[in-house]
Amino acid sequence: MTPSVLISGAGVAGTTAAYFLARSGWRVTVVERAAGVRSSGNPVDVRGPALPVARAMGVLPALREHATHADAMRVVDAAGRTIARLPMQASPDAVEIPRADLAAVLFAAARDHADFRYDDAVTALEPDETGVGVTFDRAAPQRFDLVVGADGLHSAVRRLAFAPEREVVSHLGVWVATLPLGGPSDDPRDVLMYNEPGRMVSVHPARGNALAALIFRGAAVPGMDHRDTAAHRRFVAAAYAGAGWRTPQLLERLETAELYFDAVSRVHLPAWTRGRVTLVGDAASCVSLFGDGSSLAMAGAHTLATALSGAPSDLGAALRRYEAEHRTRTDPKVRHAGRSAALIVPRSRLALAARNTAARLLTRR
Known part of the structure; x- marks a missing residue:
């Protein structure tokens, strides 16, 4: 049978x-x-x-x-200037x-x-x-x-x-939100990544329809419903209040775009x-x-x-x-x-400076 x-x-x-x-x-x-x-x-x-x-x-x-x-990830500062540029994939088959x-x-x-x-x-x-x-x-x-x-x-x-x-599920102190931007990225080949202590913003060119990711540190929120999109929008907007680079425009887009949001767990x-x-x-x-x-x-x-x-x-x-x-x-x-989170979302200005220094050295190599 x-x-x-x-x-x-x-x-x-x-x-x-x-x-x-x-x-x-x-x-x-x-x-x-x-x-x-x-x-x-x-x-x-x-x-x-x-x-x-x-x-x-x-x-x-x-x-x-x-x-x-x-093709590559380009780390930028608040003015959009390049800090480092690193290849996306270590393996050519990926x-x-x-x-x-x-x-x-x-x-x-x-x-x-x-x-x-x-x-x-x-x-x-x-x-x-x-x-x-x-x-x-x-x-x-x-x-x-x-x-x-x-x-x-x-x-x-x-x-x-x-x-x-x-x-059986424990929060690792990091949240992730992603949303489509409704058009192409300014840079069709590079993922752009901007950091401030405890929060990251990136723009990915995808296949002509750019995607934004907002990854940030924060404690678990008791009672957070993983299907409550309205609450997610408010939570992300509060976490990124005052952030630089393209963040204000992304937060405007956040109000209406399709949103994926969850905790890294x-x-x-x-x-x-x-x-x-x-x-x-x-x-x-x-x-x-x-x-x-x-x-x-x-x-x-x-x-x-x-x-x-x-x-x-x-x-x-x-x-x-x-x-x-x-x-x-x-x-x-x-x-x-935890090591992955430290590279993507450094906690402090000192940790961010150390990460950027390492990225510059890798770029030169």
Whole structure:
């Protein structure tokens, strides 16, 4: 009998897992809360362990076709003068791509292999020794042999099967907001980055429709709803009051533009699997500030599918093998999260001066 799997989340991890699980003999259903393929255009990287996954899916040419045009990151001062210019990618094989395009390419590869159900969500799980009963917000209840939570940092599957979010997710003291600027950047090849102590502003050329990112330090806010966009706009505007460079114009755009906003957080779970429910991607582990989250999500989804294809009759052993292998990739990112934040958003003027000095030296080399 063909084993069945429900994947909650049609993002990077979910679509990648759907593709490989279906090809290894699973009957795959994917449920996604959003009404369609996700639209966030934030640039992400496909590199390292994600590149062989993309090759195996046959999507690498499509990813390169949709790649951004950014060649370098240019650090600027308040007057827009260049402090340093650094190459974007250490590896020539890496691909930087708007997240919306990555999601669309992965969905195109997986859509004929799985049943995708949009505008719905998991609301209850009833696991037992032989499967998991699933209740949905809209569809009729259904039973599956396995449930995979690929539904991001604020995972409903993790909350239902493991623990409340407040017990397993910790704020790392940094917030991220991104928004499209509705037109091309002044510099079509460079990402422009401006810093003040504790806050950063960048403009990315993307693929002709520039994107702004505002990354800043700040304590956790109890009760902050990750879906309350109006509150997010107010919070970001307050954090950037009085900031220089292009910030005033960006804050005007902030009032009406589509906004992505969230905390940089660490997910800490002793295990990613509980019975016949497992987690992958951001639901299981934290995201790197340097864009490795999507690459790790693809690699983790492929590792999960490979483990399950090798031992379909022993789910427990397969899921333990998946976690043991993929934690070797994610654990170093967790340990180095603070170092990444120090480079992107230095806390003090002294730390900012030291970062800029190091950037100048790298530019000269």
